[in-house]
Structure formats: C-alpha cells, structure tokens
Amino acid sequence: MKALERIYRRRVPLDTITTPELARSLADASRESGRQVGALVHRSGVVDYVMVGSPSGIMLPEIGRLRAAKGRFRALRLIHTHLFNEPLNQDDFTDLTRLRLDMVAAILLTPEGEPRAMTWAYNIPKPENAVPGTRGYEVVDPVPWGRPQPNFGELIEALESEFTRIEKNRPLDAKDGRAMLIHVGEKRPGAARLAQVRMKELGALAVTAGVQVVDSVIQLRDQIDPKYVLGKGKLESVLIKAIDLDVETLIFDQNLTPTQASTIAGRTDLRVLDRTQLILDIFAQRAESKDGKLQVELAQLKYTLPRLGQKDDSLSRLTGGIGGRGPGETKLEIGRRRARERLERLEKQLKDQAKQRAERRRRRQSDDVPVIAIIGYTNAGKSTLLNALTNAGVVAENKLFATLDTRSRRLSLPQGNTVIVSDTVGFIRDMPKDLFAAFRATFEEARDANLLLELVDASDEEERTHKQETEKLIRELDLDDVPKIRVYNKADRIDPSLAEALGQEPNTLVVSALDHNSLRVLIDAIESRFRPPVSA
Numbered sequence: 027m028k029a030l031e032r033i034y035r036r037r038v039p040l041d042t043i044t045t046p047e048l049a050r051s052l053a054d055a056s057r058e059s060g061r062q063v064g065a066l067v068h069r070s071g072v073v074d075y076v077m078v079g080s081p082s083g084i085m086l087p088e089i090g091r092l093r094a095a096k097g098r099f100r101a102l103r104l105i106h107t108h109l110f111n112e113p114l115n116q117d118d119f120t121d122l123t124r125l126r127l128d129m130v131a132a133i134l135l136t137p138e139g140e141p142r143a144m145t146w147a148y149n150i151p152k153p154e155n156a157v158p159g160t161r162g163y164e165v166v167d168p169v170p171w172g173r174p175q176p177n178f179g180e181l182i183e184a185l186e187s188e189f190t191r192i193e194k195n196r197p198l199d200a201k202d203g204r205a206m207l208i209h210v211g212e213k214r215p216g217a218a219r220l221a222q223v224r225m226k227e228l229g230a231l232a233v234t235a236g237v238q239v240v241d242s243v244i245q246l247r248d249q250i251d252p253k254y255v256l257g258k259g260k261l262e263s264v265l266i267k268a269i270d271l272d273v274e275t276l277i278f279d280q281n282l283t284p285t286q287a288s289t290i291a292g293r294t295d296l297r298v299l300d301r302t303q304l305i306l307d308i309f310a311q312r313a314e315s316k317d318g319k320l321q322v323e324l325a326q327l328k329y330t331l332p333r334l335g336q337k338d339d340s341l342s343r344l345t346g347g348i349g350g351r352g353p354g355e356t357k358l359e360i361g362r363r364r365a366r367e368r369l370e371r372l373e374k375q376l377k378d379q380a381k382q383r384a385e386r387r388r389r390r391q392s393d394d395v396p397v398i399a400i401i402g403y404t405n406a407g408k409s410t411l412l413n414a415l416t417n418a419g420v421v422a423e424n425k426l427f428a429t430l431d432t433r434s435r436r437l438s439l440p441q442g443n444t445v446i447v448s449d450t451v452g453f454i455r456d457m458p459k460d461l462f463a464a465f466r467a468t469f470e471e472a473r474d475a476n477l478l479l480e481l482v483d484a485s486d487e488e489e490r491t492h493k494q495e496t497e498k499l500i501r502e503l504d505l506d507d508v509p510k511i512r513v514y515n516k517a518d519r520i521d522p523s524l525a526e527a528l529g530q531e532p533n534t535l536v537v538s539a540l541d542h543n544s545l546r547v548l549i550d551a552i553e554s555r556f557r558p559p560v561s562a
C-alpha cells in the first residue's frame with residue numbers, strides 16, 4: 027500500500043514520458059507484488075489512477091465512456107511495468123486505440139525488478155486511403171533505460187493537430203458509415219443456414235441505409251449471453267477487429283434490450299445499433315411527406331427513449347450518423363426530457379396532419395410525367411434494376427446528387443416517352459410491429475405511382491412461393507389499386523425451364539437486372555402502357 031501511495035504522489039512534467047522517480051516507484055511496487063503496476067498520468071502531471079494487474083496484464087478502470095472529442099486524445103497516458111522483458115502486446119494496443127490514450131508505455135524490468143528499458147506506442151492518423159487493417163498506432167522499440175526521452179508534450183501536440191486536420195477534411199459521416207454486422211443465434215438444426223440468410227438480409231438493409239459493411243460475424247452459442255449477447259471473449263475479438271478495420275458501428279441482427287445495448291457500447295466504445303434502429307434509419311432517410319416524417323420520428327423516439335442513459339454520454343453516441351439521423355435534414359432529438367416533450371408534440375401533430383392528404387394529391391396532378399415505383403423485398407434487386415434501367419450507376423457515389431434524390435431517375439424510352447422510375451424502401455422480413463406506421467409512410471410515393479413493378483427474386487424459393495404474403499402486404503400498404511406488373515428478377519440464377527414457367531403467369535415478366543438485353547421486354551412493356559398521345 028505504501029508503495030502504491032507513493033506512486034500517487036509523483037508528478038510528471040509534460041516534456042517527458044515518465045520521470046525516473048515514477049519508474050522507480052512502479053518498479054518497487056511490481057517487485058513487492060509480483061504483478062504489473064501501472065499509472066494513468068494526466069497531462070497536467072498528476073497521477074489520476076494507479077492499477078495493479080496480474081503478472082502478465084493489467085486492466086484499466088472505466089475512465090468514462092465519453093469518447094474523446096474528435097481529433098483529441100484522452101489526455102491520459104498509461105505508464106506500466108512489464109515483468110518479463112516482454113514487448114507491448116495486443117491488450118496494450120487495444121487500450122491505446124480504444125480509449126484514445128495519449129500513449130501507452132511499458133517499463134521493462136530486469137529479473138531483479140530494476141528498470142531495464144522502456145517501449146512505448148502512440149496513436150497516429152491513418153492516411154486518407156489506407157488499406158483496411160493499417161495500424162493506427164506507432165510502436166517505439168525498447169530503448170535502454172536512462173537514455174533521453176522524446177519531448178512528450180510536443181509529440182502529442184503535433185499528433186493532435188494532425189488528427190484534427192484529417193478529421194476536418196474527412197467527408198461527413200464517412201467513418202460513421204463503416205460497420206460490422208453481428209448475428210448471434212442459438213445452436214440448433216438449421217441455425218447455420220438461417221444465420222446466413224438473415225445476414226444477407228441485414229447486409230442488404232445496411233446497404234440501403236448507406237452503411238459500408240466492412241465485416242460480418244456469426245456466432246452460434248448454446249445460449250445467447252444475457253449480458254453481452256455474444257460471448258465475452260468473442261466480443262473482445264470483435265472489438266480488436268473493429269479497431270483494425272476502423273469500424274465505428276456494430277449492427278446487431280437481433281434487437282437488443284436497452285441494457286444490452288449500453289453494456290456493449292460501454293465495453294467497446296463503439297456505436298451499437300440493432301436491426302430495428304437500422305430499419306428506422308432507412309425510413310428516416312426515405313420519409314418524404316410531412317406525415318411520413320412525423321411517423322418516422324415518432325417511431326424513432328419511442329424506440330430510443332428507453333435506450334437513453336441517464337447520463338449525458340448517450341448523447342454523443344446517438345446524435346448524428348446512422349441511427350441518430352432524424353427524417354430529412356434533422357438530427358434525432360436526444361435527451362430524455364426533450365425526447366418526451368417532442369413525443370407528445372409529434373403525436374398531436376400527427377392527428378392534425380391526417381386531414382392534409384390533399385397536399386399529396388396536388389403534387390401528383392401538377393406533374394404529368396408518369397411515375398413507376400419498384401417494390402419488392404429487400405435484396406430482390408430493386409436498386410440494381412433502377413440503375414440498369416437508367417444506366418446511371420454512378421450517381422450513388424455522388425454526394426451532390428445523393429442529397430437531391432437518389433431513388434428517382436428520369437428515363438427516356440426509345441419511343442420518346444419520359445417516365446420517372448423510383449426505388450422504394452422495399453419490404454422487410456420480420457418487420458418489427460411498432461414500425462409499421464413508419465414503414466407505411468415511406469410508401470406514399472409508390473401509392474401515387476402510375477405503375478408498380480413488383481420485383482421478385484426468382485432465385486429465392488421463399489420469395490417466389492410466398493405470393494400471398496406479398497399480396498397481403500400490398501393491400502396493407504394501400505398499393506392495391508395501382509396497376510402492377512410482376513417482374514421476376516435474377517433469371518440468370520435459375521433454370522431456364524423455371525424461367526419459362528414463371529413467364530407464363532399473366533402480367534408477368536422474367537428479367538435479369540445484370541443482363542441489359544433481358545430488360546428489353548420490360549422497357550417494351552412500360553412503353554406500351556405510356557404511349558405518347560399521337561399528336562395531330
């Protein structure tokens with residue numbers, strides 16, 4: 027205890043990593059305890075925490091989950107002992123990057139417990155177009171004890187200003203968009219296959235939300251871990267991978283309880299979202315009418331409210347970026363009290379709004395270019411078809427365009443007609459019930475369309491055979507009085523005889539969005555419906 031207390035009294039000037047006195051105190055405590063001993067030293071020079079670990083490792087205290095401001099470090103450096111002359115290890119690097127410490131330094135001890143050398147690592151900015159996996163830290167190999175140390179304060183200042191410069195130039199949310207998908211299931215027959223299917227769907231949803239999926243992880247367990255969902259060890263490995271791949275967000279396939287979400291976020295310091303939040307984020311991007319926006323924000327708040335921690339730190343985790351995006355240009359309002367007030371206001375506005383549907387009808391009449399909406403399940407190929415039809419596959423990358431409207435394209439037909447083709451959110455399997463009103467709201471444009479293309483993934487047996495479900499959904503979404511063509515997509519992936527059989531159904535076409543020639547029939551079918559009036 028005495029040795030530890032002495033450590034707390036040490037002061038370390040900013041121009042050096044550590045002082046001989048602090049190193050000596052740490053070494054003494056290590057020798058007496060036979061364990062690693064560490065100090066978290068604040069830039070002000072005081073020792074904020076002293077920790078005693080095991081012979082081979084050390085656990086840092088919860089030093090606050092609040093992420094350090096963008097481009098800044100935590101103003102704390104870890105100085106600790108290594109008993110067996112071993113270099114810095116993965117745990118050290120994880121703490122360094124995860125907690126954005128100023129530095130992690132290890133004092134390597136001789137068998138007699140005297141400082142022998144020091145090795146240290148610090149965070150460095152990754153170059154703009156670094157390949158995934160590029161390390162975000164620099165390691166300095168052990169330097170014999172007693173050699174001059176670099177000027178710590180100057181080094182950190184230079185690094186921070188470099189980080190700030192890069193943060194400023196980084197396109198907005200580019201990093202927020204990097205996500206890892208996680209599915210955890212219970213071991214039972216068919217679980218592996220089901221997990222694959224669900225992962226595919228989740229991936230498609232993520233893409234729809236504009237998320238860059240960097241990796242996906244499936245874990246089958248005897249039992250879902252009530253606290254961490256994944257096993258604790260697995261969660262650690264996910265975290266290490268996430269740091270390596272510069273991932274900002276974990277997206278879980280299963281819905282998380284508020285406690286699970288905050289436990290995992292606290293442990294990893296990453297943004298944690300579940301499937302419902304991802305879906306809500308898609309809706310938020312797609313809602314267009316006032317009514318739709320209200321519906322979406324209402325659903326978001328209802329889901330988010332119980333997930334707001336008492337402390338303010340949930341604020342940083344939820345504002346902005348995926349999952350924190352409100353409809354339109356707004357940010358999802360956060361903060362318990364404000365959220366509750368906003369909820370009440372929204373509910374009232376929605377009631378008033380119900381009468382104002384005429385706004386929509388007016389819009390439709392003022393624009394006489396026919397609108398064709400593509401509907402169908404996620405992953406059916408809606409976006410691919412839209413791109414193929416308009417041959418405008420580049421627009422998605424163009425931020426300027428993206429803010430206008432990514433989902434509607436003008437298409438000039440060979441015979442001179444112009445139509446607008448628009449993509450929809452798409453049907454989502456296992457849609458959380460609470461989201462239906464918001465989901466419905468995103469179909470307003472489709473409801474006003476002149477023609478629906480109901481896209482079916484012909485290679486997906488489930489989708490092909492569950493026509494009744496689709497019909498029911500179309501009724502519930504009020505889409506049943508819009509003329510419709512059923513289009514089986516992905517013909518390239520099915521047996522030609524099946525393709526032929528499907529094509530026999532009335533009002534049905536079979537295409538492959540990847541094969542431009544096959545789209546001819548579709549364009550012809552559209553054209554025959556919107557033949558221009560023969561001018562006199």
Ligand code: GDP
Binds near residue numbers: 230519538541
């Ligand atoms: P959406 O969710 O309905 O918008 O589906 P996407 O357009 O994102 O397509 C989902 C996946 O199906 C993508 O990987 C596409 O490349 C793929 N895809 C789309 N159309 C076809 C097709 O005609 N044939 C094949 N083999 N794959 C396709």
Ligand code: MG
Binds near residue numbers: 234408409410449
């Ligand atoms: Mg799509």
